[in-house]
Amino acid sequence: MEPAQITTAIMSTMNTTRIVLEYMQSQNMPKQNQDEPRRRLQRGDKSDEEIDMDIELSRSTGPSNVQIMVLLGQVHAVERRFWTRETSTDWWDRIVLQVWDDSQWLRNFRMRKGTFMALCDLLSRALKCQNTRMRAALTVEKRVAIALWKLATPDSYRSVRNQFGVGKSTVGAAVIQVARAMKDLVISRVVTLGNVQAIVDGFAAMGFPNCGEAIDGTHIPILEPEHQATEYINRKGYFSMLLQALVDHKGRFTNINMGWPGKVHDARVFRHSGL
Known part of the structure; x- marks a missing residue:
């Protein structure tokens, strides 16, 4: 006030x-x-x-x-009213959901609309919220879309807020909530080694015989941690955490291992991983 x-x-x-x-x-x-x-x-x-x-x-x-x-x-019988800033959700409600085709979904959300809806069904148990007196709760679809848009693009929280017509803090909360829900409900179903022989045949058809998987690591930038900050400075000079990923011949993740400080060598991460 x-x-x-x-x-x-x-x-x-x-x-x-x-x-x-x-x-x-x-x-x-x-x-x-x-x-x-x-x-x-x-x-x-x-x-x-x-x-x-x-x-x-x-x-x-x-x-x-x-x-x-x-x-x-x-x-003094004063009627109490809740104050909220007016926002527009037309872009999400009328354009993305109703107009966009699969190519636009794939380009912006890194998945087709059918895959997106299937993902929302898997996450609905953890993400569905009740309406309150102050405002209607975000739908599961919109919550997942906000998180995927933030993860798939370099947009800031402010930019994502304007796109979806929500608050900046809502964007941050949605990213954390969706990430946790995916960790608990989706990863164990999707990220599996699968049929190894089919993967070997797939790599052989691409010109890589006797190859069962492809493995590599990547650095995820983070803010400077409060404790042991020097351990997170990678060879490129910024703070990061390591992600080791295993993929099949179609580029699908079959194993994920992350959380190591950026200073750690890839060989050490592999040596201590479940692989």
């Missing part, structure tokens, strides 16, 4: 409290004494502050907290 709005709210609360106190005091004062402060003010005997003090001293019992709360509801 702006400073002026905060000041206005405080003054309104103080005025309302004063009205409630005066009302309760008038209810507790004897009838013959209720008009006495007004008569004193007309005669000019005392100031407003002194009269307020007299009223405070003359009351027999003060109002309870419950009475004040009840009166506040009677004096």
Whole structure:
């Protein structure tokens, strides 16, 4: 809230409290004494502050907290509304979902629409959320799309926010939630060694006989860690974590091993991996 709005709210609360106190005091004062402060003010005997003090001293019992709360509801019945910034979701709702063909999906999300929908079905158990009084929850499809777009493109969180019409923090939360859900529900189903003989035949057809898999490592850039930061500086001079991946003749992942500091050599990662 702006400073002026905060000041206005405080003054309104103080005025309302004063009205409630005066009302309760008038209810507790004897009838013959209720008009006495007004008569004193007309005669000019005392100031407003002194009269307020007299009223405070003359009351027999003060109002309870419950009475004040009840009166506040009677004096100022204000409808509470939740504030949200207006955003547009037309790009996702009307263009991506309804207009884009498989080539556009593949180019932007790295998968076809049918694969995307199948992935959403697998992740729905972990990602489905309930609506709240403040706003409707993001659908599973939109949550997965936000995460895939961020992972598949070099766009910033701000850019992704504008694309999907959500908050920047929502983008960050969606990426983490989808990544965890994929780790728990999808990787064990999809990333498997498969039929080794079929893979060997596939590589042989490509001109690589007696090849069962293709393996390599890659560096994933990270922010400087708080502890043992030098261990994460790779040979190219930036902070990273290592990902060792195994793929078949079609480029599909069949084994993943990650988490080693960027300074570690690829041979050491392979030697300590499940392979």
